[in-house]
Amino acid sequence: EPEVTQTPSHQVTQMGQEVILRCVPISNHLYFYWYRQILGQKVEFLVSFYNNEISEKSEIFDDQFSVERPDGSNFTLKIRSTKLEDSAMYFCASTTGQGLTDTQYFGPGTRLTVL
């Protein structure tokens, strides 16, 4: 069964450093998302991406964040200058469409720890 994959599973970085989180969505999916879950808290929407551009972003997704689909398979989230409060689990999700029945399938997550 096809699945969303994410690398790395765990990333430790120093405050102020840039990180790139990588995702490979399910191959026939067209809509891609990043979500964040701070430890012990709810999952929060960051950004959605369709047709090579951002379709919507939350207030969390400020200028420090960017997303890219550099080729036909990868979908990346870059944090330019990490802060301590960026420590969280980051989930990538993908779906075939934006119909209400189109389930978003999540990757296993990348746990980002900022020191």
Place this chain on the structure above:
Amino acid sequence: AQKITQTQPGMFVQEKEAVTLDCTYDTSDPSYGLFWYKQPSSGEMIFLIYQGSYDQQNATEGRYSLNFQKARKSANLVISASQLGDSAMYFCAMREVSGSARQLTFGSGTQLTVLP
């Protein structure tokens, strides 16, 4: 106002018994979808079940069923015949028609522990 409310931070159930996890939602959209995800201690998010706002029947998927009460705006997850592997965090989420991205809005989750 919270869009998705899960009032049970933690629940315990005896193995082989049924358990209901509560979820209430708030939306003015006539069309929306409700989802339940399971998050084991390993951290991944596993899709369990979906209920559409116009669905006449409650959704079922194996041991999972959804008790959907539209007038009450509730979409409770029922797990029958609980197994030890069901111990996990469970999130209720909603997807509304409004908003171009139709992203999911999650509740705060319920930590379910199945006791042997």
